[in-house]
Amino acid sequence: MEFTEVRDVEGIARIAQYFSEVWNTMVDVLSTETLHCIRHAGGAVIGAFDGDRLAGATVAVFGPPADASVYSMIAAADPGVGLPLKLAQRDWALGHGATTMRWTYDPLVSRNARFNLVKLGAVVIEYTVDFYGPMRDGVNDGDESDRLTVSWDLTASPRPEPPGGPEGEILRTAPDGGPLEISDGQRIWCRVPSDVVALRREDPEAAAAWRKAVRGVFTDAFADGRVATSMSRDSWYLLERK
Structure with a gap:
């Protein structure tokens, strides 16, 4: 190549x-x-x-x-x-x-x-x-x-993936009925669809519902001074304080 x-x-x-x-x-x-x-x-x-x-x-x-x-x-x-x-x-x-x-x-x-x-x-x-x-x-x-x-x-090395998955209290529910936002009091996890491109094609209304749900988590988290630092293999963002 x-x-x-x-x-x-x-x-x-x-x-x-x-x-x-x-x-x-x-x-x-x-x-x-x-x-x-x-x-x-x-x-x-x-x-x-x-x-x-x-x-x-x-x-x-x-x-x-x-x-x-x-x-x-x-x-x-x-x-x-x-x-x-x-x-x-x-x-x-x-x-x-x-x-x-x-x-x-x-x-x-x-x-x-x-x-x-x-x-x-x-x-x-x-x-x-x-x-x-x-x-x-x-x-x-x-x-x-x-x-x-x-x-x-551009001068830094990739950070290691954080151990473990989301843990703590479920704060919001996702459009599919599962957890959307989980917090342990310090960190926040936010779940997104595993394949939103396919979801848009198959069920546009469900994709739009996910958009608004995730928007709510992120806008609140960023207003609270957080940044997103990782994404798990099963589609969970990790949001931490700067």
Whole structure:
């Protein structure tokens, strides 16, 4: 697998098409013109290539100068390519003087949460309600676009997974009748669906109920000065005080 900054017209067009295929939409997720502007302004469009096959791509721009940070706008990859692609993006950022990276993701997608918080060691620092407004791609259509913002210390190693699962008092019940929020008085755990993409497709009303339920836990927890630091294999977020 080769990870390369893409600068040519044909390569940029391939990446724009790849993003549209991943998000199952005929509308550009990021147009070729936008990608060219990002690259020309000093950002990076990085492609993962398995021979001639495009297996993943990610795009980043710089944050404010004083922050020594970059913002990852979008990433998509074939199975098994996500981690090395993200590490290639980290190497690019470090090589340009950045020490942190931020991006957003859907709080209900547990596999992304586990990748971000456990495999990379990022921390969720913000919850935003309906971040983009209505989205019309084949993955998010019909749902509100709540997003979590993660901050990744590019110089740190991934943190070890915390031992044990949720324990303590059940504070809220999930739409499926099981526990949603559990607290031991210090830590809070919040459960999300194991596969919200399939749930949206099969039962949009249930997915919308999960969105509002999880939103309530996170907005209260963040107002109380907490951050999300981990995601268990069975879809429980861990929220701890900063």
